[in-house]
Amino acid sequence: MTPDGDPVQTDSRQMLSRLRALMAEDAAGQARLDAITTLIAEEMRTEVCSIYLFRDEQTLELCATEGLNRDAVHQTRMKLGEGLVGRVARTGKVVNTDNAPAARGFRYMPETGEEAYSSFMGVPIQRLGETLGVLVVQSKQSREYSDEELYAVEVVAMVIAEMAELGAFVGEGAAMSARHQQPVLFRGGIAQEGAAQGRVWLHEPRVVVTNPIAEDPNRELERLEEAVETLRVGVDRMLSTAATGDKEQLQVLEAYRMFANSKGWMKRMEEDIARGLSAEAAVEKEQSTTRARMTQVTDPYLRDRLHDLDDLSNRLLRILTGQGAETGAEMPDDPILIARNIGPGELLDYGRKLRGIVLEEGSVGSHAAIVARALAIPLVIHASRITNEALNGDFIMVDGDQGIVHLRPDDNVVAAFRDKMAMQAQAQERYASIRDKPAETLCGTRLALHMNAGLMADLPSLEGSGAEGVGLFRTELQFLVRAHMPRRAELSELYAHVMDAARGKRVCFRTLDIGSDKVLPYMKVIDEPNPALGWRAVRVALDKPGVMRMQLQALVRAAKGRPLSVMFPFVAQREEFSAANAEMNKALERERILGHPLPSDIEVGAMLETPSLAFAPDSFYREVDFLSIGGNDLKQFFFAADRENELVRRRYDTLNVSFLTFIESIVKRCEAHDTPLSFCGEDAGRPVEAACFAAIGLRSLSMRPASIGPVKSILRRIDLGELYEVIDGVRNAGDQSVRPAVMEYLKGKL
Structure with missing residues (x-):
């Protein structure tokens, strides 16, 4: 007053x-x-x-x-x-x-x-x-x-x-340091190992408002109205294009149209302009309000709707400013992708052009992580606020081994990082020299090292890595990256190309592993309190057998008389495997009746990802043609530690005595019934863990292609009998982990 x-x-x-x-x-x-x-x-x-x-x-x-x-x-x-x-x-x-x-x-x-x-x-x-x-x-x-x-x-x-x-408060006697110019270190989560350096490429470049204050409010109102009309036309176009799409996609686009036509949204922006803001600043003011509301909302549906409004604001800002993809900015030759989050289809569009990926959100089991592993691109997740700090073209270094990102690093950091990359390059040269040599230990034990894959783009690595075959081909990626269910003919053609590219080497196809963190775009989302323990993988397939039958028929046709290996994911008990195997037999019989050539040999296995399957009756071990331990899931269920939860996922060690003893018991059961066994997962590609798996009796490991060289190198330098004595000694001493003793043993071998 x-x-x-x-x-x-x-x-x-x-x-x-x-x-x-x-x-x-x-x-x-x-x-x-x-x-x-x-x-x-x-x-x-x-x-x-x-x-x-x-x-x-x-x-x-x-x-x-x-x-x-x-x-x-x-x-x-x-x-x-x-x-x-x-x-x-x-x-x-x-x-x-x-x-x-x-x-x-x-x-x-x-x-x-x-x-x-x-x-x-x-x-x-x-x-x-x-x-x-x-x-x-x-x-x-x-x-x-x-x-x-x-x-x-x-x-x-x-x-x-x-x-x-815009840097208005920097300079002599500045109150603020210059934004987007200082070195920044981000500590995130490890989703795909590896190191990379390059230039920032923002998936959704941040819009910078250079004129926050209106000079002519009437002109700003006209600009806003023109931009909103362009936005509405674009949303209507998306709706007409998706008119034959699925119901959920249409609901999302209808929500877009509702917000784009919202009189309240428009009125608030018009009032902001009348009080002196430019059109861009008015949009951004409303967007900031929306983001503030997001942090207060716990209901997932309402949060999604607020995200829709946030996304529309971004679109409107790009129309007003002309910034973003429309500017014609060219991707650098060495791009490191920066995004809040990204879908598998968008990531595949970038392909192998990317040197690295850094996300603010994401998870180790996300679609983006699956694709990044398939493309062998280093990925760091949970790098909080990096999209606010990074600008297109900024120099950046990504350490996927440590979950660390250096944005605009100083000379000392650059030198140390490049030394690390040089050492890794030298190691890769050393691994290349043993590419064609067997993974045979000093005691004469030979192991089979296979690679994991999920895309056709992975298959060239089969020859270059020295892998003996594909121990796991993830078939769900072809389902995840599409807006609709693929047809049987499309899948059959793809699987045939995969087998052709393998040139006679074994390819083990894992049937569709969906649910939990992998939800198909065209699949109705089921709200489950604990999706990782819910309706997923073989459980979905048995309840909705149509897709499984179509996929099995596609695999049989793709074989074209060649040997075929298929395994079912997330089997928890014998009856599930028996039911799935019966579907395979039906598919074979159907193809025989149709006169199509049958595989010359077929082996049907299961992934052992639940502790319950390790205790299945002997009849299961006699019925299954082979088993593959799915280490990622098995470990999280064994320790009751969600691998998506950063608070607990690193708390438990693979080389914990109890876990190794459990794995050894599975090895012995398989040996007793002559059931072939392999270990598939991130730990199979870690040299120290791989050596311990070999010592307790595993003879087949499947990993990402880049890990085969390091694992083979360590196996060729050790005696499994000596290493087993070290493990057994720790076990008898009552210690919790064998890692310290194993590392001490390996020091003298490397």
Whole structure:
């Protein structure tokens, strides 16, 4: 209120107009921030305006003020959540109080001289969900600031965030370091091992708003209306194209159209423009509000709808700015893909052009991870905020072995990283020299090393890696990357090409492994409390046998009289295998009746991924032609540790005595019934683990192609009898893991 008790009227358009003029002046970053605080205090007729910015993820610093003690600038700091300013930064919510000292979380900062001010309003300085700092106004008079004043401060806070993005506050005496120029280290999760360096390629380039303040509001309204109409036409076009698609896809597009035609959405953006924002800034303001709401919503359906609105905002911003794919930007020769998340089809479109992939989200079992492994591309997941920090063309180094990403690294990091890559290259040369030699140990035991695959693009690695065959061909990728169910003829042709490319080497086809984290785009999503233990793989196939029958017929036809190996995933008990095997026999009989050539030899096996199958009756071991231990799933069920949960997935060691003893018991059961056994999974491709598996009796391992050289190299240098004595000694001593003792033994062999 004014001294006369009248409400203060704040003209946001006038404030933004003055702010635009201020920003057009040639001034250093600190001078600009100082001028902004003075301008806001004058326009709002309040005694204090202060700007607090993050110095690091946990620390806020007073960077400019009008009304508080100027000596406190760059001296006063507080932790995230500390005081009212820290509370605003932590929650992303406004604090507006007429009695700041009595407000929850208040902290007195004596060096600022703020004890004289009762009223306090703090607004987060945010850009698309990222909080950069807090904008504060204070007054001696005890009052709450009005909605109009709050709106004006929120608008200015958003403009400050855009200016920070554009580097407006850097330079001599700068309050902020230059964004997108400093080295940044990200620690994420390991989804595909390997190391790569290159240039950033953003899957969805961030739109930068260069004109947050409107010069001509009427023209900005026209631009918004034109862009929204273009957006609506595009959504209608997508709907007409998908008119014959599945119901769920149509529902998503209908939600898009609903938001694109939302009068409330449009009205709010028009009001923002009327108050002084440009069309782009108005869209981004609404988008920031949407993202803030996302963090508060727990219902998955509502979150998906908010994501739809967020995506539409991105589309609208690209139309307004002309930024994104439409600019014709060219992918660098050494691209490292950066994205929040990405689907398998989109990733396959990039193909082997990518040197590495970094995702903010994702999981070790996601579709993207499956494709990345198939393409042998290093992948780091859970690299929080990297899409905010990275710009197209930035130099970046990805350490998939450690889950570390170096963005714009300094010279020392570059030198150390390149030394590591050089050592890996030398090791690969060494592995190439033994490519055609057998994986035979010093004691004369020979192991069969096979590769995992899931795409035709994998098959050239069969020759180059020295693999003896394909121990696991994942057939679900062909289902995951399509918008509709593939036809039998398409699958038969694909499987035939795979067998042709193998040139007589064994290819073991795993039937469709869907459910859990692998949901087909055209498959109805089943809401399960624990999908990993739910309706998946062979369970889906037996309940919905039509797809399995079609796939088995395609495999039989693809063989064209050649030997055929097929295995069923996630078998938990004998009856499931028997039922699936009966479907195979039906497929063979049907093909015989139709006069099609049958495989010259057929072997039907199962993946042992559940502890229950290890204790199946002897009749199962006699019935099955072969078994393959699915190590990834078996380990998570054995230790009751979800491999998608970063809190527990690394807690348990493969070389734990109990797990190795369990695996050895499976080896002995298979030996007793002459049942061929292999181990398939990430651990099979880790040299130390592979050596231990060989020592306890496994004679066949299947892994990614790049792992065959390192595993073969270590096997050729060890005596399995000696290594077994080490393992048994640890077991008898009662220790938990054999890893320390095994590593000590291997030191003398490498």
